[in-house]
Amino acid sequence: MAFNKRIKIKDLIEQGAAQTSATLMGWVRTKRSNKHVSFIALNDGSCIQNYQIVADPNTIPEETLRKINTGACIRALGKVVASQGSGQATELLAEEIQVLGESDAEKYPIQPKKHSMEFLRENAHLRMRTNTFAAIFRVRHNLAFAVHEYFHKKGFFLIHTPIITASDAEGAGETFRVTMLDLKNPPKTDSGQIDFGQDFFERETNLTVSGQLEGELAALALSEIYTFGPTFRAENSNTTRHLAEFWMIEPEMAFYDAEDNQNLAEEFLQYIISFALEHSKEDLEFLDKRAAEEEKAKKAELRSEMGLLERLQFVTENKFVRVSYTEALDILRDSKPNKKKKFTFPITDWGTDLQSEHERYLVEKHFKKPVILFDYPKAIKSFYMRQNEDGKTVAAMDILFPGIGEIVGGSQREERLDLLVDRMKELGISREEMWWYLDTRKFGTTPHAGFGLGFERLVQFVTGMGNIRDVIPFPRTPGNAEF
Structure with a gap:
């Protein structure tokens, strides 16, 4: 059997040619039958559309047809003919069907009916066979491809930064420890502490929370680099916005200042979203309809004013508004929701960390465009961000999108050794442990900047x-690492 001679459903639909022979392979979505004919909807994951296979019981043995149920994997050979029904231009008139592997119709959990998202998460090993999840992961692929294409065209180099590290780039302390020590009887020092000097790396190590610091080292040699890899946060959170394992895109650029950083981030986001709109058109149209149905189920005050495709075009077709944190805070403080106490987190004093509700108000209500906020208070930002001349703010920036709030965070990095050391002292960050990071400020330092985008x-x-x-x-x- 030559499996590589099959044609993908996507290619067959695009060719649209009748009176040719074809071999299809895929998974059965539905089957409906009468005594004269069976109609099988087949999907192979190559596109959102199913392809109809017409099986005549005089040609296909009844024993085979009995095994063809939702979830079964089959190989179908036949002639492509003009479709007699609506919804498709052509269909496959089967001359031979083979069931590949076992098929237990009664036990297959993903039946052709509406399932809750929670049920599908509990069956994550099969959920990609649904239209929704197949569409999501095809879009995800195209977005990842666009990321690499964009940076390659710009002359950036991909750097694989460590997954196991001894540093905590964010200073959050919520890291997954990596150890080979016997957890039942770990070695102890004379003072009674765990002796990590006897561990595999001879020191405490954890899974990375960010590739940024190592990315800076690479940028100060190769000028423009990006990382795209898994990161980990041991945050005990069960919200709809948090994962313990997720992927980060983190470009770092030598000879960039804060404005250069903002320009790159805006261009980058518009490029990759435009790429998805072009190359995932049918999947996004399907997801747009799905999102519209979800919105109908929400309370009126929680509904988005824009549909999914509208939100994407909103980002690609509008120049991003740039506004300082201080100006944004004044806008929020004087806004109707704040004055009428409709914000869950009221805006009061300068220095307040903005919440998603504030970010969405700026984007969706006030400016009606994507927003870049810059010059945040130093006290609420990380040690590595470049301090501004006012002594109160840093050259940080966040990019805000409709419906989701912050999507990108970045900054110009602090290249001045004395100011960086002083800031680390303020925050209790060990100079000895970060000697390698400080070395880059001693030898050939230059203004540089970067940002992070959570891929999920x-x-x-x-x-x-x-x-x-x-x-x-x-x-x-x-509590969830089953699959």
Whole structure:
């Protein structure tokens, strides 16, 4: 059997030629039969459309037809003919059908009916066979491809930064420890502490929370680099916005200042979303209809004013508004929702960290465009961000999108050794442990900048899914590492 001689459903639909022979392979979505004929809807994952196979019981043995049920994998050979029904231009008149592997119709959980998202998460090993999840992961692929294409065209180099590290780039302390020590009887020091000097790496190590710091080292040699890899946060959170394992895109650029950083991030986001609109058109149209149905089920005050495709075009067709944190805070403080106490988190003093509701108000109500906020208070940002001359703010920026709020965070990095060391002292960050990072400020330092984009947050925005667990194939969350 030559499996590689099959034609993908996507290619067959695009060719649209009748009176040719074809071999299709895929999974049965539905089968409906009468005593004269069976109609089988087949999908092979190559596109959103199913392809209809017409099976005559005089040609296909009844024993074979009995095994063809939802979830079964089959190989069908036949002639492509003009379709007699609506919904498709052509169909396959089967001359031979083979069931590949076992098929237990009664036990297959993904039946042709509406299933809850929670049920599908519990069956994550099969959920990609549904239209919704197949569409999501095809879109995810195109977004990932667009990321690499964009940076390749710009002359950036991909750097694979460590997954196991001894540093905590964010300073959050919520990391997954990596150890080979005997957890039942770990070695101890004279003071009674666990002796990590006897561990595999001879020191405490954890899974990375970010590739940024190592990315900076690479940028200060190759000028423009990006990382695209898994990151991990041991945050005990069960919200729709958090994962314990997720993917981050983090470009770092030498000879860039804060404005250069904003320009790159805006161009980058518009490029990859435009790529998805062009190359995932049918999947996004399907997800747009799905999102519209979801919106109908929400309370009126929680509904989005824009459909999914409208939100994507809103980002690609509008120049991003740039506004300082201080100006944005004044706008929010004087806004009707704040004055009428409709914000869950009221805006009061300068220095308040903005919440999603504030970010969405700026984008969706006030400016009606994507927004880049810059010059945040130093006290609420990380140690590595470049301090501004006012002594109160840093050259940080966040990009805000409709429906989701912050999607990108970045900054110009602090290249001045004395100011960086002083900031680390303020925050209690060990100079000895970060000697290698400080070395880059001693030898050939230069202004440089970068940003981070959580890939799942991007996929969530582009697909319109309400829960971030539904845009990664096998989500890792508290209590969940089954698949």
